[in-house]
Amino acid sequence: MQTNHPFTYQIPEKFQDFLRVGMRVVVEFGNGNRKIQGFVTGLTDEYSGEHQLKSVIDVLDLNPVLSDEAMAMADWLTQRTFAFKIRCLQVMLPNAMRASYRKTLKLTGKIKDPALAALFNEQSEIEFNPQKLASTQLNQIEKLRKANQVEIVYHVDDRAKSKFVWAFKAQMSVKELQTVKKTLRKNAVKQKRLLDFLITNHEQEFVQSDVTRENNFTANDLKTAAEKGWITRYQIEKYRNPYQVDQVQPSTSKKLTAEQAHATDAVDQAINEAQAATFLLEGVTGSGKTEVYLQIIQHALAQGKSALMLVPEISLTPQIVRQFKARFGDQVALLHSALSDGERYDEWRRIENGDAQVVVGARSAIFAPIKNLGVIIMDEEHETSYKQEDMPRYHARDVAQWRGKYHHCPVVLGSATPSLESRARAQKGVYQWLRLTKRINGKALPQVQLVDMRQAGRYAPTTDISQELATEIQKKLALNEQVVLMLNRRGYSSFLMCRECGEVIKCPNCDISLTYHKDTNSLKCHYCGHEEPVPQVCPNCHSKAVRYFGTGTQRVEKELTELFPNVRILRMDVDTTRRKGAHERILDEFGKHHADILLGTQMIAKGLDFPNVTLVGVLNADTSLGLPDFRASERTFQLLTQVSGRAGRAEKEGNVLIQTYNPDHYAIQYARRQDYEHFFAKEMHVRHQGGYPPYYYTVQITASARKETDAAQKMFQIRGEIVNYLSQNAVILGPTPQSIMRINNRYYYQLVIKYKNEPQLENYLQNLLLTSQKEERNGLQIVIDRDPMNFI
């Protein structure tokens, strides 16, 4: 916070002509004059402040890497998310363009100490990494530095390096080449061949390595050809090609249903009229949302505009990518986390240069340097992964709407199960509401059956698999069809549930599940701070089977192999997908039917499309219901609806089995019927009662410190202050300790404010950031999160 403002530097004469806002520079900073990377945020002819100005050391760019739009967006983001400006600027750029800082030790005198001499090992400059050195060594180095024997040198490395390749093109005219050909020696076969090649392929540009390989020329042949003036050779930028999607078959527009056509037309019209409108495209699974997206993008391209398509990280699978590449070919640029820094940088450059007009990517792709935007599409709009969980804590949806306004282009939010916030806005007419109610193949949604685990528990073959599910799996295996099993890992073992009656222990004040704290063996409410000891018996049915809840994919896998000894199982969870491309490989294996059962966590719920899958089983629907979060029902409903959509995508009928301890819960009941509308109505009622979004806005303030009392005290102090700035209508929840109260020996306390219209709040919060800087020295950290997604 102390450095969260611009610093003024003098521009040396040599940079004065071309230095512009949005460029990266290297400057000296601080007492030690270490070199750091900075961004030019403004230029002025005069300086009247009292500071002694330092000079810009170096300029890293020939052209601004941050456009005017990016600069404006960073300003807005800083305000909106209570983040540091520098973080907002950095989030706009690919990692590779963020400098890496290095320190080296440079020898300027003679070293006598043998230990230090060994460290230098005859070299005059070595890497300097204070953490890796013993304190005695550091002391010696410090002495040497004071005696001017060694010097610490700071480096700023720009890691953004483009790859270049040689290319060439005929320089002489066809006629000239033919005359040259006649003057050649009789036995100059190769040169003749080259000339023929140039004559037949006149006007074309070639990459040298392609030609030498395919036509048996050498690099030297081309070099001499260039010297003789037959061709010109030059370097062109080569982009690394991520996701080598093996030669996709180009696809063409499919015929739209009436509903699809209506939706497409509405957005197309907004594109034509350059309207910054937001659309909510609500379409049941299998209603052909993707084709609508594709045609909208097509339309934008036809208008000479570009398009930005956001997809949740988890569903950015080759299957999805292939669909876009098939329709738009090389115009597509892909941005997602599995890319290496180099690949990401190349894609970024392609977008910036205008070589790619369609950007497909996950959350951070919303900042892609795309120009002339015609439309922004956000698929699976309700996904919580669109919210970044660290600074700057932005929601891609908000950024999308900001950019929509800036570019005067529509924003399309698509989902089968929209977030309550979006759906409520659509209903109010803030968003334009487009609906796809029918499935493309005309098939009914798959049959969903609930298995009541309270009953099933007594005769189930294993802890996690009921008799019903086991029988159903057996049937499908006999038919040589495939099965997807999902283990809901959300809320893993953090709440208490009765195995007999399904009762989840809730807070008497908040109607939110209590969270189990192992350290104190107690239950705490993270909303109001209520605390009670862990009950010995269930308060509802007095059974002793009160457990905290949780299970792992490994255990289920073991159970499955016991039940079905010869079955081939693929496991997909964070453990098996950590390596690059693993995700893809597992899905590919399963698609080729190299396995009968795919067992995984949430990640299998999204966007997979396997025609041979006829059974989807959900092992534990309840875990996400028990989360101490007012969005628990919404998340559970969304997850179950989504995973149910995975069954019977093609010719074969599919069915879905959901194992649950709460078969009567409305989220599960409505998910069973795939009934979003009734779920929405019911959940809106619940939110209204509790005073939660979308009826109220929320802001979460978190304090953390080494000492628990420091964090708690600060939060109570903030609470005391904040009441003076709030009206009667606002509600303050907490302060309460967070469920994982201690992470890395830091204690976390939080406070949530629910409000509708509080003009003073914004000011208070901005001010809080400023004033909390003093305490930050003592290790106290304050984080403000607007519209938080996680309350845990």
Place this chain on the structure above:
DNA sequence: AGCACGCCGACT
């Protein structure tokens, strides 16, 4: 984040 400075206790 990272550096320097200054205060203070420990040690020569």
Place this chain on the structure above:
DNA sequence: GTCGGCGTGCTC
């Protein structure tokens, strides 16, 4: 009188 640890303030 000196060294080193640690808290505090500053960075154009």
